[in-house]
Amino acid sequence: MKYFLKSLVKTIPVLLLITLIVFLLVRVTGDPVSLMLPETATEAERDSLREAMGFNDPLPIQYLNYLRDLVTGDFGDSFRYNTDALNLILERLPATLELAIASMIVAIIISVPLGILSAVKRNSFLDLFITGGAVLGKAMPSFWLGIMLILLLSVTFQFFPVSGRGTLGHLVLPAITLGTGIAAEMTRLIRSSMLEILGQDFIRTARSKGLGEAIIVNKHAFRNALIPVVTIMALQTSTLIGGTLITETVFAWPGLGQLLVQSVNLRDMAVVQAATFIIAIFVILSNLFADLVYRLLDPRIKYD
Amino acid sequence: MTEITEPIANEQKVKPQSSLKRLGKRLLKSKTGMVGLIIVVAVVLMAIFAPLLTDNDPAKTDVINRLLPPFWLEGGSTEFLLGTDNLGRDVLSRIIYGSRISLLIGISAVLLAGAIGMALGLIAGYYGKVWDFIIMRTVDSLLAIPNILFMLIILAVMGPSLITLILVLGGTSWVVYARMVRSETLSIKERDYVRSAKAIGAKDFRIITKYILPNVLSSFIVIATLNVATTIILEASLSFLGLGIQPPDVSWGLMLSDGREYIATSWWVATFPGIAITVTVLGVIFLGDWLRDVLDPKIKD
Numbered sequence: 001m002k003y004f005l006k007s008l009v010k011t012i013p014v015l016l017l018i019t020l021i022v023f024l025l026v027r028v029t030g031d032p033v034s035l036m037l038p039e040t041a042t043e044a045e046r047d048s049l050r051e052a053m054g055f056n057d058p059l060p061i062q063y064l065n066y067l068r069d070l071v072t073g074d075f076g077d078s079f080r081y082n083t084d085a086l087n088l089i090l091e092r093l094p095a096t097l098e099l100a101i102a103s104m105i106v107a108i109i110i111s112v113p114l115g116i117l118s119a120v121k122r123n124s125f126l127d128l129f130i131t132g133g134a135v136l137g138k139a140m141p142s143f144w145l146g147i148m149l150i151l152l153l154s155v156t157f158q159f160f161p162v163s164g165r166g167t168l169g170h171l172v173l174p175a176i177t178l179g180t181g182i183a184a185e186m187t188r189l190i191r192s193s194m195l196e197i198l199g200q201d202f203i204r205t206a207r208s209k210g211l212g213e214a215i216i217v218n219k220h221a222f223r224n225a226l227i228p229v230v231t232i233m234a235l236q237t238s239t240l241i242g243g244t245l246i247t248e249t250v251f252a253w254p255g256l257g258q259l260l261v262q263s264v265n266l267r268d269m270a271v272v273q274a275a276t277f278i279i280a281i282f283v284i285l286s287n288l289f290a291d292l293v294y295r296l297l298d299p300r301i302k303y304d
Numbered sequence: 305m306t307e308i309t310e311p312i313a314n315e316q317k318v319k320p321q322s323s324l325k326r327l328g329k330r331l332l333k334s335k336t337g338m339v340g341l342i343i344v345v346a347v348v349l350m351a352i353f354a355p356l357l358t359d360n361d362p363a364k365t366d367v368i369n370r371l372l373p374p375f376w377l378e379g380g381s382t383e384f385l386l387g388t389d390n391l392g393r394d395v396l397s398r399i400i401y402g403s404r405i406s407l408l409i410g411i412s413a414v415l416l417a418g419a420i421g422m423a424l425g426l427i428a429g430y431y432g433k434v435w436d437f438i439i440m441r442t443v444d445s446l447l448a449i450p451n452i453l454f455m456l457i458i459l460a461v462m463g464p465s466l467i468t469l470i471l472v473l474g475g476t477s478w479v480v481y482a483r484m485v486r487s488e489t490l491s492i493k494e495r496d497y498v499r500s501a502k503a504i505g506a507k508d509f510r511i512i513t514k515y516i517l518p519n520v521l522s523s524f525i526v527i528a529t530l531n532v533a534t535t536i537i538l539e540a541s542l543s544f545l546g547l548g549i550q551p552p553d554v555s556w557g558l559m560l561s562d563g564r565e566y567i568a569t570s571w572w573v574a575t576f577p578g579i580a581i582t583v584t585v586l587g588v589i590f591l592g593d594w595l596r597d598v599l600d601p602k603i604k605d
Contacts, residue, residue: 017445025457139585141537141557143544144578147564151575155568162568242450246541250564261545264456272457280448287448 004292011284018280023066026269075274080263085270089256089278095165096244096255099178102171103240103247106179107186115190119198120217130187137184142243146177146250163252170251178247182233182240189232193225227297234290238283330598337594343587351403358397360384363552366392371570387572389562395572399580402556405549406584409470410536416474418528421481422520426512428482429489440486443479451476452541459547469548473535484527488520522599529592533585540581556581 050056054065069075075085118130153173154162160169197203198221206216244257252258256275263271331337350357360383370392373380380387386395428439446454458472492498498515506514540557542548549555556577563574 013441014444014448017441018448021445021449022457025461135586135589136582139533139589140582141540141544141560141578141585143541143564144560144574144581147560147567147574148578151567151571155571238447238450242452245450245452245456246545249545260453261456264460265546267460272460276449276453276457279450279453280445283448283450 003295004288007288007291011288014284015281018277019067019070020063022273022276023063026273070277075277076270078263078268078271080266080268080271085274088259088271089275092254092256092259095253096248096257098171099174099244099247099253099255100240102175103177103179103182103243106175107182110179110183111186111190115187116194116217116222118187119191119194122195131191134184134187134191137180137187140180142177142181143246143250145180146173146247149173149176150250163250165254170253174247174251174253177250178240178243181243182236185236186229186233189229190225193228194221197221197225227294230297231290231294234286234293237286241279241283327598331594334594334597336590340587340590340592340594343583344591347403347584347587348407350400351407354400354404357400358394360394360397362393362398362401362554364393368392371566371573373570374572386576387570389559389573390566390570395559395576398554398559399556399577402554402559402577402580403584405466405553405555406536406539406581409466409473409539410532410588412470413473413477413535413539414528414531416470417476417478417531418481418524420474421478422485422517422524424478425482425485425520426489426516429486430493430508430512430516436486439482443482446476446479452538455538455542456545456547459542464542464547464550466549466553469539469542473538477531477535477538480531481524481527484523485520488523489516492516492519526592526596526599529595530589533588533592536581536585536588 054062057065073086077083078085078088081088114130114133118127121127150162150173153159160172161167164170198217203216203220206220211220241257244255245261246257247253248255248257249261260272260275262268263275331341366388369381369384369388370390372384372388372392374387374395375382375385377387384394384396386399388394389398424439428436454476455472458476459468462468462472493516498511501511501515539548539555540560543555543557544561546561549558551558559577560574563570563577566573
């Protein structure tokens with residue numbers, strides 16, 4: 001617990017830095033007023049907005065005001081939707097969570113059996129085939145895979161809808177698209193983690209006791225191999241969220257990722273800032289969680 | 305997984321050769337390494353000699369010949385071997401010219417990121433204290449924001465162009481190098497030869513450049529090579545999302561975003577550029593994995 005509190009305290013400077021980075025990005029590199037107003041706005045309109053938003057104050061004062069707004073949960077309004085940016089994000093969150101969970105399920109279904117199989121049948125033709133497939137999964141851009149799935153399964157065979165959200169059928173292609181990249185990474189991880197465990201003494205002991213190979217692989221080896229896999233996957237949260245930006249755009253999936261890409265393109269900076277900040281907090285918390293789970297699962301690691 | 309490299313004793317028996325020759329001999333023994341090298345060399349040659357490989361201008365629109373299928377299908381023409389896109393542009397020549405953008409951005413962004421990451425990693429690892437705190441907390445903050453989102457925001461604010469794209473890709477992906485260089489520096493600086501260099505009064509700059517940097521270099525080269533693959537995919541993703549390469553410049557990612565809209569009627573527009581990206585990235589990964597086995601067996605994947 002002490003360790004956990006310590007790491008929690010350590011994230012405070014990180015969070016502050018993130019607010020500073022986002023603040024600097026939006027306020028300093030570009031003219032925030034021209035980002036908020038349509039191109040046709042007059043100079044007078046620009047000036048009055050600048051004054052009203054406090055952009056004429058010195059930068060440090062602006063930053064402090066910005067922090068105060070963040071702490072009180074005021075992320076500003078989206079000019080596109082004319083509503084509170086935070087509400088907009090919370091509305092889109094369930095769709096993205098649905099997609100993220102479904103892709104993790106896809107990734108697990110693919111990678112667990114393949115990872116174990118290629119470790120157990122090390123250096124066989126099957127192993128070569130699986131590791132080759134994993135490299136291919138890493139090399140394919142996910143948006144291309146998405147487009148190819150649409151071509152094959154929506155256009156040619158019409159099994160699944162091309163885009164949108166609603167039925168379970170809508171979820172299948174986006175989940176495969178986002179899940180494949182993660183599956184490729186996980187298969188490699190499970191394979192190398194299994195290989196390491198299978199070479200250890202307690203496995204040899206189990207074998208010499210005469211236990212069946214299936215029990216050894218499933219009960220003894222896989223459970224232990226899972227520890228590093230779970231932690232490394234939790235550390236991929238940031239990559240997973242980044243992936244939703246692209247996958248949701250390909251499939252017109254109405255989640256946070258699609259909202260973010262649209263908002264960036266429209267320079268709707270209130271939404272972008274709010275979402276970036278919330279995502280960052282989420283990523284930091286899940287990294288902390290991964291660290292904690294790792295320490296709980298593996299008794300060899302001591303709290304310092 | 306790391307393959308077991310050949311025993312050192314074996315190497316000592318043969319008469320001394322230049323390290324480049326030795327590297328070449330080892331490459332011949334690795335099938336995937338060879339395949340990777342062949343793919344990468346082919347793409348580099350394609351980028352350099354693009355005008356010799358095709359007569360068709362990749363940006364020339366030709367509305368009469370729009371959405372022509374590849375030559376082996378009905379209605380296709382041998383003038384446009386892989387067909388044409390929605391504006392009648394030749395898909396094959398766009399793929400050939402597109403390799404220039406992918407390589408240019410992949411390599412220059414990696415060089416930029418590598419230089420920044422190397423410098424900051426050395427500073428954080430060698431000097432420690434406040435430097436380490438500032439640099440590593442910045443790394444943590446950048447890692448908490450999905451890199452594609454971070455890049456999209458900068459590109460939206462600064463306006464997309466080739467130069468900003470390189471700056472953004474390089475300026476955000478240095479964190480990987482900084483982390484690796486820092487942790488290696490931390491262990492190297494405790495070694496005896498560094499301590500003795502310090503004891504006889506060598507300057508910090510000399511110690512860093514003569515004793516530490518050469519020892520981080522092999523891990524650095526491996527990570528940089530694999531990072532070229534990541535960068536090529538990121539460039540394609542950003543261009544696909546509309547904030548990367550802008551027309552009339554040609555990029556594989558941009559071609560995919562055009563092709564997405566015509567997927568129901570003209571599959572070839574999106575299919576071929578995707579194959580180009582996948583094969584190129586595959587080549588770079590093979591080459592990087594092989595380099596890792598040879599140069600730095602300690603790094604695992």
